[in-house]
Amino acid sequence: MTTSRIEDPGELVIEAGRAERHYWRDLWRYRELAGFLAWRDIKVRYKQAVLGIAWAVVQPAVQTLLLTFVFGKLAKMPAGDLPYPLIVLCGLLPWQLFTSAFNGAGNSLVGNSHLISKVYFPRLIVPISSLAVALVDFGIMLVLTVPIVVIFAGLPGWQILLLPLFVLLALVIALGAGLWITALTVRFRDFRFITPFILQIGMFVTPVGYRTDSLPNWRDLLALNPLSGVVDGVRWCLLGGRTGLYLPGVGLAVLTAIFLLITGVWYFRRTERQFADII
Amino acid sequence: MSLPSIEVSGLSKRYVLEHESRHDNLRDSLHHTARKLWRRARWGTSFEKEEFWALRDVSFSVQPGDVVGIIGRNGAGKSTLLKILSRITEPTAGRITLRGRVASLLEVGTGFHPELSGRENIYLNGAILGMSRVEIRRKFDEIVAFAEVERFLDTPVKRYSSGMYVRLAFAVAAHLEPEILIVDEVLAVGDIAFQKKCLGKMQDVARNEGRTVLFVSHNLNAVRQLCSTALFLANGCVQAAGPVGRMLDLYMQTAAPASLSVPAPSDDLRQCAHVTSMAIETMEGRPLAVAQVGQPWRARVGFRLARPYEKFVVALGLVSTDGVAVQTAWMPPADLAAGDYEAVFEQTLALQAGGYTLVVGLSANDQSIQQLEIARLDITGENPCGYYPITAGVGIVLNSMTTSRRKI
Numbered sequence: 001m002t003t004s005r006i007e008d009p010g011e012l013v014i015e016a017g018r019a020e021r022h023y024w025r026d027l028w029r030y031r032e033l034a035g036f037l038a039w040r041d042i043k044v045r046y047k048q049a050v051l052g053i054a055w056a057v058v059q060p061a062v063q064t065l066l067l068t069f070v071f072g073k074l075a076k077m078p079a080g081d082l083p084y085p086l087i088v089l090c091g092l093l094p095w096q097l098f099t100s101a102f103n104g105a106g107n108s109l110v111g112n113s114h115l116i117s118k119v120y121f122p123r124l125i126v127p128i129s130s131l132a133v134a135l136v137d138f139g140i141m142l143v144l145t146v147p148i149v150v151i152f153a154g155l156p157g158w159q160i161l162l163l164p165l166f167v168l169l170a171l172v173i174a175l176g177a178g179l180w181i182t183a184l185t186v187r188f189r190d191f192r193f194i195t196p197f198i199l200q201i202g203m204f205v206t207p208v209g210y211r212t213d214s215l216p217n218w219r220d221l222l223a224l225n226p227l228s229g230v231v232d233g234v235r236w237c238l239l240g241g242r243t244g245l246y247l248p249g250v251g252l253a254v255l256t257a258i259f260l261l262i263t264g265v266w267y268f269r270r271t272e273r274q275f276a277d278i279i
Numbered sequence: 280m281s282l283p284s285i286e287v288s289g290l291s292k293r294y295v296l297e298h299e300s301r302h303d304n305l306r307d308s309l310h311h312t313a314r315k316l317w318r319r320a321r322w323g324t325s326f327e328k329e330e331f332w333a334l335r336d337v338s339f340s341v342q343p344g345d346v347v348g349i350i351g352r353n354g355a356g357k358s359t360l361l362k363i364l365s366r367i368t369e370p371t372a373g374r375i376t377l378r379g380r381v382a383s384l385l386e387v388g389t390g391f392h393p394e395l396s397g398r399e400n401i402y403l404n405g406a407i408l409g410m411s412r413v414e415i416r417r418k419f420d421e422i423v424a425f426a427e428v429e430r431f432l433d434t435p436v437k438r439y440s441s442g443m444y445v446r447l448a449f450a451v452a453a454h455l456e457p458e459i460l461i462v463d464e465v466l467a468v469g470d471i472a473f474q475k476k477c478l479g480k481m482q483d484v485a486r487n488e489g490r491t492v493l494f495v496s497h498n499l500n501a502v503r504q505l506c507s508t509a510l511f512l513a514n515g516c517v518q519a520a521g522p523v524g525r526m527l528d529l530y531m532q533t534a535a536p537a538s539l540s541v542p543a544p545s546d547d548l549r550q551c552a553h554v555t556s557m558a559i560e561t562m563e564g565r566p567l568a569v570a571q572v573g574q575p576w577r578a579r580v581g582f583r584l585a586r587p588y589e590k591f592v593v594a595l596g597l598v599s600t601d602g603v604a605v606q607t608a609w610m611p612p613a614d615l616a617a618g619d620y621e622a623v624f625e626q627t628l629a630l631q632a633g634g635y636t637l638v639v640g641l642s643a644n645d646q647s648i649q650q651l652e653i654a655r656l657d658i659t660g661e662n663p664c665g666y667y668p669i670t671a672g673v674g675i676v677l678n679s680m681t682t683s684r685r686k687i
Binding site for chain 1: 294362363364365366367368369370371372373374375376377378381383385386389390392394395399402403406407408411412
């Protein structure tokens, strides 16, 4: 005789190595918590900063001037028919998005260690919800950038409709890389020193301060960096196609993003169950 | 009989302690990695790893509506058990079946953000504890009323007094409506009136609403008041389980160490005078960690003088858990030669049930030499009829102990 046991929906079984079973369902069930954590981060960010939104303006403005000087004046990179600061500004926009999303996700677990050691929830919520702050910052900067673009380069064309896709691409890359960093940081605290290092180098190997179509010889090499595709793409969207879009580069960026996300989730999930013990 | 709401069988949890590994900063970590690589290359071994079983083959079950206290000394595995039950950490072996929605409260105010207002923190903390937005909105007024913080709802909690903070945090937790509630040591905070309110609330939850509660506390009185049964853990194993009264008695008999550990004195103190040993025992000389209300006990304080002192005084103080100095007693000042001494303080007063910290002070010529929080003593039991035990917080009782001193 065989009896099949029907598991009561309200029954929860905890066994060694079996935490996975309800993981994705739990992740969905805890979506409200993700929302609350995101809301907390946003609220705290704008409450604590005295300069508040002004900060989101001053920083890119100074960076734009600096990069215009370095790449436009000193290195004499060609600007085409566009004012050089505009090229820089449109490059900084996605770069800032990536930087703050990557930073946020990378520090998210250690920053929330008090939660992790005291409450259960699918830990993936933490890095995912940390992206919200980056997105809000991006939104503010975008609203401020668009009028400048309109004044100096005219109305953007249909290309602007593709902007959300490039934003998504930037977020996926940031999340994928952030998952690796944040999971590694739990175990090895020194990984948090790696993030600023990556970002510092990234600033120069990503076409933030120059346009790739003016460097045909370097194009393929630059395309290896997935953010080249993102930055090129956002610039292309905002400037109505007046800068080139290197499609193989974008394709590679998409593939890299997917690869980073899948491996990031894999590593995160693999180490996740030890987080509470070692954080 | 219905199915148990908690079933635990063969539960074990192993921690691996890796010696010498603190990956807190880059330098240490690089240093450590380099040494590890070097060792591995040279001897093919890595740093010795030590296994530690926080829990070993723990099995028990809890019926719906039961309130179970978990007692045991520090390091007995109580917290680990609760962490596994709340799914914060995974067991190494074994199986747990939980029937019903579980909420765990391992800390008061988990996830409170100091910059956010009371209102915002109620929502945030509620969500962290597993409530939905709708549920929180529905209970919002009740939570605020319970916490008594109406006037400060829009003030950032960093400006709250610690009492307000704890009240708000507990209020949120108290309004969870899980079928199984797991609570760790949260009543140790807050003032006495609020502690009573919390205990009352938890009693309500268990008795009237038929919920299952697992409760860990060092406050044995709270355990006695709240729980019907108890689980006694020692060294990660279930020592016994049964009615709360019997378990507490058992715990008290086994709980006390023969002598308490005294921190090593600094070099400065070594050159003048310091406490060397400490023991709390019954009048018959058996070690004691938990005394019954009205039961006499004595404290033996060993101390060493590196040089002769004039007007040397040994004092013993009892401080209740809420920080009130309840009782102080001291030896009459005496001129003492260098050497080892023992002072004995005999408690003859009946203090109110509760937790107390013992503080020992050495002084000479009205100059303090050493002051040391040295031990914890729980006094438990019903407050007896016929006379009033001294209540904590009433004031300081001066020099009511019988004292004696001898040279060793």
